[in-house]
Amino acid sequence: MRTALVIGTGLIGTSAALALAGRGVQVHLRDHDPAQARTAAARGAGTDQEPDGPVDLAVVAVPPAHVAATLAEAIRSGTARAYLDVASVKGGPRRELEALGCDLSRYLGTHPMAGRERSGPMAAGADLFEGRPWVLTPTHETDTEVLNIALELVALCRAVPVVMDADAHDRAVALVSHTPQLLSSLVAARLEDADETAVRLCGQGIRDVTRIAASDPRMWIDILSANPGPVADILSAVAADLDETVRALRGLESADDEKRGEGAVGIEDVLRRGNAGRSRVPGKHGAAPAVYETITVLIGDQPGELARIFADAGRAGVNIEDVRIEHATGQQAGLIQLMVEPGAVAGLAATLRDRGWSVRQ
Known part of the structure; x- marks a missing residue:
């Protein structure tokens, strides 16, 4: 892949563009809001100038409701050798494209399982997809070249390809992404009028x-x-x-x-x-969830405190498997929870106490 066009320069589109541009691909940026495309270009995601001719890959990164129409326009104008979208639903857009009479051999629906609470090009990062699943939904109509280009995109973004049926994908993300969003919002809504x-x-x-x-x-x-x-x-x-x-x-x-x-x-x-x-949620590096012990330490809210406690854990020869911070209300301090292998607890606690930390094991 030498050239790409990213249509839609929000969080996902700009992040993909940054990853591609950082690995030597000539990226062109297009958005219904030219100012947003210029912002993405200013961040190093490519150029907001239109390509002179067909590109190797067109990445459509627009809201799901606009995916089919945007793809149909790009396909009919011969924009690229291969087309894919990164919308969070897959079955609907494909059926819309079929209804529009588009040639689906050059198209592949995909979905990178990555995101942030913030949106827009300023929230984007080239590392957004690293180590994250990137779903590909090929069918018997998908051209092999298109699949290979999609796999190259995933590799350049350092994501992990996962092949699924489009409708099975939609049922899966309903369970692991869309429903949790609503449940989180429902719980948070209880706080709006709380005392x-x-x-x-x-x-x-x-x-x-x-x-x-x-x-x-x-x-x-x-x-x-x-x-x-x-x-x-x-x-x-x-x-x-x-x-x-x-x-x-x-x-x-x-x-x-x-x-x-x-x-x-x-x-x-x-x-x-x-x-x-x-217990079925994948743990570290996608493996089965491990059972860790937790050491809780009082930590001040000053520059360098996190670096110091991690360095002290390193001196103890202990790998921190996970970490959480609970901030104390109204105080410049909090509790940091260090998750470690069970056999490392005693040695780490002793080292941290020797180094002056207040350990609440």
Whole structure:
């Protein structure tokens, strides 16, 4: 691949353009908002000038509702040798292209499983896709050259290719991406009118659950409008679980011992099913989740503190497998949770104490 055209210079489009440009591909940028394309170009993602002729690859990075029309226009004008989109839904756009009578042999639907709460070219980065799954949805109509170019794109972005059926992909992302977004927003919405004293009690749990609720609503309306059925199916199942959980909780507050017992069983069931589901989420490097021990350390909110504690862990010969920080309300300090292999706990705790850290193991 020597030349590419990226149509749509938001977070995903600009990130792909930055990755390609950084690896020697001549990238042209196009957007319905010329100012946004100029911003992406100023960041080094390519040029906002139109190509002189057909490029090797056209990457369509526009909202799902506009994917088919944008692709159809590009295909009919002979823009590229190969065409792909990076929308978060795959079945709908392909069926729209079929209805428009487009030649689908030169097209491949793809979806990089990467993103951020922020959008636009200023949020983009060439490393956005590194180590992340990038779904490819070829069919029997897909030309081999197109598939090879798509695989080259994934390699240049340092992502991991995953081949799936388009509709199976849409059901999968409804479960692992689209539904969590709505559930996060639903929980965060409870905070909008909550008493200030309750909000001040927010800890790491509520921060974890509501992190993605900061996402752009307009972007998510576009995504959910393209995949409403599978998301509604999952939410319907969640709603049934919620009804059962509410009944179980009402049982726990009953004066009747039998009802309290049934309530406890119901709550235990949902918690255990949650344990079982969580255990299937891939862990570090995509492997099965490992069991780590946690060392909690009081850390000040000053420059260099994180570097110092990591360096001290290195002196102890311990690899930090994961890390979380819980900020103390109203104080210039917080608690850092260091996740390590169980056998490393004693040595790391001793080293950190020797180095002056307040360890809350």
